[in-house]
Amino acid sequence: SPPSPKANKSMHEKVYAPFSGDFSANSMDSGVSLEQLYNEELSKSSNDFPKELKSELLLKHFIFIDGIMNELASLVSNYFADNIAELKRLGVPFTHLRYSSRKSIPRNAEKLHRDILAISAKVRRPLVLVGHSMGGAQSLYAILSHPELILDGIVDRAVLVQAAVGGSPLLPHLRGGCVGACLG
Incomplete structure (x- = not known):
């Protein structure tokens, strides 16, 4: 049987939890581009290279x-x-x-x-x-x-x-x- 909507939401939260930005279509209406969101996330990451x-x-x-x-x-x-x-x-x-x-x-x-x-x-x-x-x-x-x-x-x-x-x-x-x- 297909997973319940609640299970899907849980999986969605696990997959997208690392991203703090809102990547939904509604966020695009606010004038924030995907490039800006990407750069924000990139700036939060460590600059250390393994x-x-x-x-x-x-x-x-x-x-x-x-x-x-x-x-x-x-x-x-x-x-x-x-x-x-x-x-x-x-x-x-x-x-x-x-x-x-x-x-x-x-x-x-x-x-x-x-x-x-x-x-x-x-x-x-x-x-x-x-x-x-x-x-x-x-x-x-x-x-x-x-x-x-x-x-x-x-x-x-x-x-x-x-x-x-x-x-x-x-x-x-x-x-x-x-x-x-x-x-x-």
């Missing part, structure tokens, strides 16, 4: 790989900005890569493969790839085309954020018209 996790992060080198239209996003220098700021704060080494949105995923993935090898030779520590959109697809393509990156311990892991695996329905529209002209 030492075990920080020491693990310091053993890695992060590589951020931008997605399609990064040429435009880079004009305002905000691609992965929050992630990079946090790694800088923690003293975690990283590299930020951008590849042409006009070139194919396989072509950019081969360039990424060469860059991974060069970065690995220089930093001599396991790499963590963080690829967004087309950058995620390029990361996956590079790893699948060169499994030795994983097998030899060069790449420790890959984080694919909204990876355009299997393509993107937006791609033809983004590469044409005024956006395509802006990308060059």
Whole structure:
């Protein structure tokens, strides 16, 4: 039988108890945005980073790989900005890569493969790839085309954020018209 409404309320209270803000639709009427509520909750949290996790992060080198239209996003220098700021704060080494949105995923993935090898030779520590959109697809393509990156311990892991695996329905529209002209 389904749980009683009282049981549902109890579960709701357990799940949402850590949040002091009112996240209901009514709270949006008061002019408070979700971003403001999020920032309030974030400011209440401890700024301490678990030492075990920080020491693990310091053993890695992060590589951020931008997605399609990064040429435009880079004009305002905000691609992965929050992630990079946090790694800088923690003293975690990283590299930020951008590849042409006009070139194919396989072509950019081969360039990424060469860059991974060069970065690995220089930093001599396991790499963590963080690829967004087309950058995620390029990361996956590079790893699948060169499994030795994983097998030899060069790449420790890959984080694919909204990876355009299997393509993107937006791609033809983004590469044409005024956006395509802006990308060059």
